[in-house]
Amino acid sequence: MTAQVDYGPRDALLVVDMQNDFCEGGALAVEGGGGLVPGINAEIDAARQAGALIIASRDWHPIDHISFEHRGGPWPVHCVQDTEGAAFHPDLALDDTTIRVSKATAFDADAYSAFDGTGLAGYLKEKGIERVVICGLALDVCVRATVLAARDAGFATLLLGQLSAAVEPDAVPDCRREFEDAGAEVRA
Ligand SMILES: [Zn+2]
Numbered sequence: 001m002t003a004q005v006d007y008g009p010r011d012a013l014l015v016v017d018m019q020n021d022f023c024e025g026g027a028l029a030v031e032g033g034g035g036l037v038p039g040i041n042a043e044i045d046a047a048r049q050a051g052a053l054i055i056a057s058r059d060w061h062p063i064d065h066i067s068f069e070h071r072g073g074p075w076p077v078h079c080v081q082d083t084e085g086a087a088f089h090p091d092l093a094l095d096d097t098t099i100r101v102s103k104a105t106a107f108d109a110d111a112y113s114a115f116d117g118t119g120l121a122g123y124l125k126e127k128g129i130e131r132v133v134i135c136g137l138a139l140d141v142c143v144r145a146t147v148l149a150a151r152d153a154g155f156a157t158l159l160l161g162q163l164s165a166a167v168e169p170d171a172v173p174d175c176r177r178e179f180e181d182a183g184a185e186v187r188a
Pocket residue numbers: 059061067075078079104
C-alpha cells in the first residue's frame with residue numbers, strides 16, 4: 001500500500017489505540033478495526049523514512065478501572081494492563097523507535113485523548129513538531145478526543161479518515177463536522 005501523506009521531520013504520526021481489544025475478537029471490538037493495519041503500516045513506513053516522529057497511544061487500564069461497567073462506567077472490561085487485549089495489534093509495524101503513550105492508567109479517571117494526562121503536547125513541542133497526523137481507533141471516541149486536543153494544543157492536525165473506524169458509524173458525519181469546525185483537516 002502507498003502512504004497518503006508526505007511526511008517531514010516536523011510531523012508526528014499518532015496511531016491511536018490499535019489494540020487487540022478494539023479489533024475483531026476483542027472485548028470492545030470496532031468493526032473494521034483490524035483491517036486498518038496494512039494502511040497504517042504504510043503511513044508508519046513513510047513517516048519513519050521521512051524522519052517524522054511515530055507515536056502509538058494505548059488505553060492502559062488498571063483492573064477495576066472506573067470506565068468499566070461493574071464500576072458504573074460505560075464500557076465492558078477492556079485494555080487491562082499487561083493482558084493480551086491491551087497489546088498492540090500483532091501486525092502493527094511498531095519498532096523500538098516508536099514512542100508508546102499509555103493513557104487512563106489511574107483507577108479513578110478515564111482519558112479518551114492521547115494528550116490527556118500524558119504530557120504528550122509538551123513533548124511534541126519540545127521536539128519541534130508542528131503537525132500531527134492521526135489515525136486509529138475509535139473515530140467517534142478516542143480519535144475524536146485526540147483530534148480536538150491536538151487542535152487545542154495548537155498543532156496543525158490531519159485526520160486520515162480511511163485509516164480510522166467508528167464504534168457508531170452513524171456518528172461519523174457529525175464528528176467530521178466537529179473536526180473541521182475545530183480547524184482540523186480531514187482526509188476522506
Ligand atoms: Zn478505555
